[in-house]
Amino acid sequence: MSRIYLQGPLIIGGGLAGLSAALAASPAPTLVISPAPLLEAASSAWAQGGVAAALSRDDAPALHLKDTEAAGAGLVDHAAAETLTDEGRATVEWLASLGAPFDRDAGGEFAVSLEAAHSRARVARVGGDGAGRAILSALVASVRASGHVTVWEDARLRALIQDASGRVRGAVIEHGGRRVEVLAPATVLATGGAGGLFGETTTPVALKGEGMALAWAAGAEILDPEFVQFHPTAMDVGLDPMPLATEALRGEGARLIDRDGVFLLGEADDADLKPRDIVARAVHAARASGRGAFLDARTAIGAHFPTGFPAVFAACLRAGLDPRETPIPVSAAAHYHMGGIAADPDGRTGLEGLFAVGECAATGVHGANRLASNSLLEAAAFGRRTGRAAAACGLVKGPVIVGRVVEDLPAAAHAELRAAMSADCGVVRDAEGLTRLVALIDRLETAHGAPPALVAARLVAEAALARRESRGGHYRADYPDTAPHAAHTRLVKREVESTSRPVAVLA
Numbered sequence: 001m002s003r004i005y006l007q008g009p010l011i012i013g014g015g016l017a018g019l020s021a022a023l024a025a026s027p028a029p030t031l032v033i034s035p036a037p038l039l040e041a042a043s044s045a046w047a048q049g050g051v052a053a054a055l056s057r058d059d060a061p062a063l064h065l066k067d068t069e070a071a072g073a074g075l076v077d078h079a080a081a082e083t084l085t086d087e088g089r090a091t092v093e094w095l096a097s098l099g100a101p102f103d104r105d106a107g108g109e110f111a112v113s114l115e116a117a118h119s120r121a122r123v124a125r126v127g128g129d130g131a132g133r134a135i136l137s138a139l140v141a142s143v144r145a146s147g148h149v150t151v152w153e154d155a156r157l158r159a160l161i162q163d164a165s166g167r168v169r170g171a172v173i174e175h176g177g178r179r180v181e182v183l184a185p186a187t188v189l190a191t192g193g194a195g196g197l198f199g200e201t202t203t204p205v206a207l208k209g210e211g212m213a214l215a216w217a218a219g220a221e222i223l224d225p226e227f228v229q230f231h232p233t234a235m236d237v238g239l240d241p242m243p244l245a246t247e248a249l250r251g252e253g254a255r256l257i258d259r260d261g262v263f264l265l266g267e268a269d270d271a272d273l274k275p276r277d278i279v280a281r282a283v284h285a286a287r288a289s290g291r292g293a294f295l296d297a298r299t300a301i302g303a304h305f306p307t308g309f310p311a312v313f314a315a316c317l318r319a320g321l322d323p324r325e326t327p328i329p330v331s332a333a334a335h336y337h338m339g340g341i342a343a344d345p346d347g348r349t350g351l352e353g354l355f356a357v358g359e360c361a362a363t364g365v366h367g368a369n370r371l372a373s374n375s376l377l378e379a380a381a382f383g384r385r386t387g388r389a390a391a392a393c394g395l396v397k398g399p400v401i402v403g404r405v406v407e408d409l410p411a412a413a414h415a416e417l418r419a420a421m422s423a424d425c426g427v428v429r430d431a432e433g434l435t436r437l438v439a440l441i442d443r444l445e446t447a448h449g450a451p452p453a454l455v456a457a458r459l460v461a462e463a464a465l466a467r468r469e470s471r472g473g474h475y476r477a478d479y480p481d482t483a484p485h486a487a488h489t490r491l492v493k494r495e496v497e498s499t500s501r502p503v504a505v506l507a
Contacts, residue, residue, distance in 0.1 A: 001172070001178075001179050001180065001181055002178070002180050002181070003180070003181040003182075003183065004180060004181070004182055004183070005183050005184075006029065006030075006031055006170075006182060006183065006184040006185070007028065007029050007185075007395070008025060008028030008029040008030045008031075008148070008184070008185065008186075008391060009021070009022075009025050009028060009030050009031075009184060009185065009186045009187070009188055009355075009387070009390040009391055009393070010030075010031050010033070010170060010171060010182055010184035010186070010187045010188065011025075011030060011031065011032045011033065011188040011190060011387075011390075012033045012157045012171065012173075012187070012188065012189055012190060012191055012211065013032075013033070013034065013042075013188075013189065013190030013191045013192060013211070013358065013360075014032055014033070014034030014036075014038045014042060014151065014153075014190075015042035015043060015044040015045070015136070015190060015192055015358060015379065016042070016044035016132075016135065016136055016139065016358065016376060016379040016380055016383065017044075017190040017357045017358025017359070017378075017379035017380075017382070017383040017386075018032060018034075018188070018190030018357075018358065018383070019032070019038075019136070019139040019140065019142075019143050019383070020139065020379060020380045020383025020384050020387065021188055021190060021347070021355075021357055021383045021384070021386045021387035021390065022143055022146075022149045022387060023098075023139065023142055023143060023146065023149070023384075023387065024383065024384040024385070024386075024387030024388050024391075025148070025149075025387040025388070025390060025391040026146065026148050026391075027147075027148050028148065028391035029148050029150070030148055030149045030150070030387075030391070031149075031150050031151075031152065031182065031184070032143070032149060032150070032151045032152070033152050033155045033156075033157065033171075033173055033175075034151060034152070034153050034154075034155060035154065035155065035156050035206060036153065036154065036206070037153050037154070038136075038140045038143070038151065038153065039133065039136060039137065039140055041204045041206045041207070042136065042192065042204070043132075043192055043193060043195070043203045043204060043207060043336075043359065044132050044135070044136045044376065044379060045132050045133045045136045046132055046133075046202070046203070046204070046244070047131055047132030047375070047376055048129040048130070048131065048132065048244055048246035048248070048311060048312070049113075049115055049123055049125070049129075049131060049246050049247055049248055049372060049373040049376075050102075050113070050123040050124045050125035050126065050131040050248075050373050050376065051088075051091070051092050051095065051123065051124045051131065051135070051373060051376045051377050051380070052064065052088065052115075052118070052122055052123050052124075052371065052372065052373035052374050052376075052377050053085075053088030053089050053091065053092045053122060053124060053377060054085065054088050054089060054120075054122055055088070055089055055092065055109070055110045055112055055122060055124060056109075056112055056120065056121065056122065058120060059120040059122050061082075061085040061086045061088060062085075063119060063120060064085040064088060064120075064122060065078075065081055065082055065085040066119070067117060067118050067119050067371055068081045068084070068085060068365065068366075068371045068374060069081060069367070070117070071117045071275050071367070071369050071370070071371040071472075072365075072366060072367020072368055072369055072370075072371070072472065073367055073368035073369050073471050073472035073482070073486070074367065074368065074471065074482075074486030075224065075227075075364070075367035075368045075471070075472070075486050075488060076364060076365065076366070076367035077363065077364025077365065077367075080344070080345050080363045080364045080365050081364070081365045083345045083381075084345070084363075084365045084374070084377060084378055084381055084382070087381045088377060088381070090381075091377060091380050091381040091384075092110060092124050092377075094380070094384070095135055095138065095139075095380060096110075098138045098139060098141075098142050099138035099141065099142070100126065100134060100135040100138040101126055101127075101134055101138075102124050102125070102126055102131075103124070103125050103126060103127065103128075110124045111124070111125065112124055112125075113125055113248050113251050113252070114251040114252075114273070115247045115248060115250075115251050115273075115372035115373055116247055116250065116251070116272075116273040116274060116275060116276060116279065116372050117273065117274065117275045117276075117371055117372065118371070118372065121251075123248065123251075123372070123373045125248065127310065128248070128307070128308045128309045128310060128311075129246045129248065129308075129309045129310065129311045129312055130310065130311055131376065132376065135376065135380075152173070152175050154175070154176075155173050155174065155175035155176075156173065156174045156175075157171055157172075157173060157189075157191065157210065157211065157214065158171075158172040158173065158174050158179060158405045158406075159171065159172040159214065159402060159403035159404060159405045159406075160172075160187070160214050160215070160217075160218045160354075160403045161181060161182075161183065161400050161401070161402050161403065162218060162351075162400065162401050162403065163396070163398055163399065163400050163401060164399070164401065165352070166218075166219055166351060166352070167351065167352040167353045167396065168187050168218060168351050168352065168353035168354035169183050169184070169187075169353060169396060169400045170182045170183035170184045170187055170400070171187055172402060172403070172405055179405070181400075181402060183400065185353070185390075185393040185394055185395050185396065186353055186354075186355060186389075186390035186391070186393040187353060187354055187355065188347060188355040188356070188357060188386060188387075188390050189211040189214075189215060189341065189354070189355065189356045189357075189360050189361075190211075190356075190357050190358045190360065190383070191207075191210060191211025191212075191358075191360045192204075192207040192211070192358065192359050192360060193207050193209070193336060193337040193340075193359035193360065194207060194208060194209030194212065194228070194334075194337045194456055194460065195207050195241070195334045195335065195336075195337070196208040196209075196418070196453075197209060197334075197417065197418060197421050197453060197456060197457050197460070198228075198333070198334035198418055198421045198422045198425075198426070199240075199415075199418040199419045199421065199422040199423075200234065200242060200331060200332075200333040200334065200422045200426075201234075201240075201241050201242065201333050201334040201335070202231055202234050202241055202242050202243070202244045202333050202334070202335045203241060203334070203335065203336075204241065205240065205241060208414075208452065208453040208456060209337070209360075209452070209453065209455075209456025209457070209459070209460070210452035210453065210456065211341070211356070211360040212225070212340050212341055212360055212456050212459065213452035213453070213455035213456040213459070214403070214452055215341045215349065215351075215354065215356065215360075216341075216455065216459060216491065216492075216493055217403065217455065217493060218351060218354070218403065218493075219350075219351060219492070219493055220341050220342070220349050220350055220351050220354060220356075220492075221341075221342040221349070221350050221490055221491070221492050222339070222340065222341060222342065222362075222459055222490070222491040222492070223339055223340065223341070223342040223362035223364070223488060223489070223490060223491075224338060224339035224362055224368070224463070224488055224489050225337075225339035225340065225362075225456075225459045225460045225463045225489065225491065226339060226460055226463035226464035226466075226467050226474050226489060227337075227338035227339045227366075227367075227368050227369070227472055227473045227474055228334055228336070228337055228338070228339075228425075228460065228473055228474075229276055229277070229280075229334075229335050229336040229337075229338060229369065229370050229473045230276070230277075230280040230284075230332040230333060230334055230335060230426065230427045230473065231244060231247075231276065231280070231332065231333055231334075231335035231336075232256070232276060232279040232280040232282070232283045232330065232332050233245040233246075233247070233249070233250070233256075233283070233295050233328075233330045234330060234331050234332065234333035234335070235312075235315060235316070235319065235328055235329070235330060236329040236330055236331040237315075237316075237319035237321065237329065238319070239319070241333075242331070242333050243312070243315035243319075244312075244335075245295050245312050245328055245330060246309065246311075246312060247276075247372050248309070249295065249297050249300070249301060249309060249312065250272045250273060250295075251273065252300055252301060252308075253269075253297075253299070253300030253301075254272075254295055254296060254297035254300045254301060255272055255295075255296050255300070256272050256279070256282070256283065256293060256294070256295055256296075256330070257293075257294050257296050257327060258286050258291035258292055258293065258294070259291060259292040259294065260291070261296075262291075264282045264283065264286050264293060265278075265279065265282050275369055275371075275472075276369065276370075276372065276473075277368075277369050277472055277473045277475065280332040280427050280473075281332075281427055281428065281475060283330060283331065283332045284331075284332050284426075284427040284428060287331060292329065293329070293330050293331065294327035294328060294329055294330060295327060295328045295330050296327040296328075297323050297327075297328070298323070298324060298325065298326075298327070301323070301324075302324055303324060305323055305324050316328060332426075332427045334421075334422070334426075336359065336366075336370055336375060337359055337360075338362065338366040338367065338368065338369065338370055338472070338473060339362050339460075339463070339489075340356065340359065340360045340361050340362040341356035341360055341361050341362060342361075342362055342490070343355065343356040343357065343361040343362065343363050344363065345363055345381075345382050345385055346382075346385045346386055346388075346389040347361065347382065347385065347386030347389055347390065348389065353393065353396070355386050355389065355390050357379070357382050357383050357386040358378070358379045358382075358383065359375065359379070361382075363378070363382060365378055366378075367472065368471045368472025368473060368474065369472035369473050406449055406450060406451050406452065407449075407451060408451055408453070409444070409448055409451040409453045409454055410448060413444050413447070413448055414453060416440070416444070417440070417441070417444060417453065417454070417457055420436075420437050420440050421437065421457060421460075421461075424436055424437040424461075425437055425460060425461055425464055427475065428475050428477050429464055429474070429475060429476050429477065430476060430477045430478040431465065431476075431478055432478075434461055434464055434465040435465065437457075437461045438458070438461050438462065438465065441454055441457055441458050441461060445458075459491060462491075463489045463491060464476075466489065467489060469481060469482055469483040470482055471483070471486070
């Protein structure tokens, strides 16, 4: 296996978080690793809503912070969330300076929309529902034009490299049909979420929590992995992944109904704008009871669909459905992973030399339930902070230890895992289902070893089994009440004889 040495950061992931970090690392020479061509297989590019920030005269970062903490159900880190919301406007302005074509009002200010659980309209959008791709396209152009960033596309993270002290010194990267040991002063994981572990998901299926799994195997702390956000309005039209019907539709008056036209969450005008976990459970319950769940935008959007929400409109037409005339069938689907690698706003983890940012990280800003459109804000704001911090790391010399390279989970086994994760670790969970899921993971591990996807699934399942309460995105039918004290789940690898298993500790 060949070896190369970098003078600057190694960034693994080509989404909004990874590219923001790469640009901010200037002038340090930076290598970005992406498993697919930039703009493909990144959840950032699929985001429809926009970037949440206090941009209007009647808004303020303190109000944004209050809404973020309320949605997070007691587990939001106040200092981290305050940093995030304070940097909201500056982050949107930075993205605009790179060419992100945010919608503007008649006065030239950022046009903002209302989304669930926000007390103000504060979501900056692009073309109605095209924010993610437009913003990421601007960053891709900036990265390609920069003189300090090199991009390896079609490259996969296969293992982390450490030294005897545990410091992360780089990674094994598979690129161009060969494996290369890449040593760097700082290694940044921006590997995205874990939606691909679920059979019903709105994210690229390739995102299987592998960065989280490899970080855990290296000794990093994993925070709150049981908290998965299920988006209540994934379009149930037989596609995998499931197209998303953005929350902004409900912000403009679209309503959730059953097949008889009865409102799922009540008749109040704002009934459908509750936090996502509440809306997702209502959709799940309606479908489970046989009533069905549909998003009715005929009156609220109607003829404006093609121009107001072109991405959703196109997805509907591809499925043979005209949302101007027919309600959209919807289902709750895995959408965002609130948990992940414990990290601070500068991306620092508990392992020297290892940084984590974006959806693979758990900085505490989302708590148990992410506030709508805070994800793109976090990716860009904390991506910039992480890039600067990683670029400041100095070279480290000495021998290294290359982690064990594990092959991918075979396709048939992955499909079996996805079905079980959605069935037993989905919107509604209980001990019986979670125990059944862990047994399946045991069986797959016996047959296939410990590929990162299986390790990630085990981290989520074991933590969900250990949390005997309902809070935010984690709902236990057998423990429906919320505990009076909000506790985090912290998982750190512990060696037991020749094997290691995650041990969930709530603290």
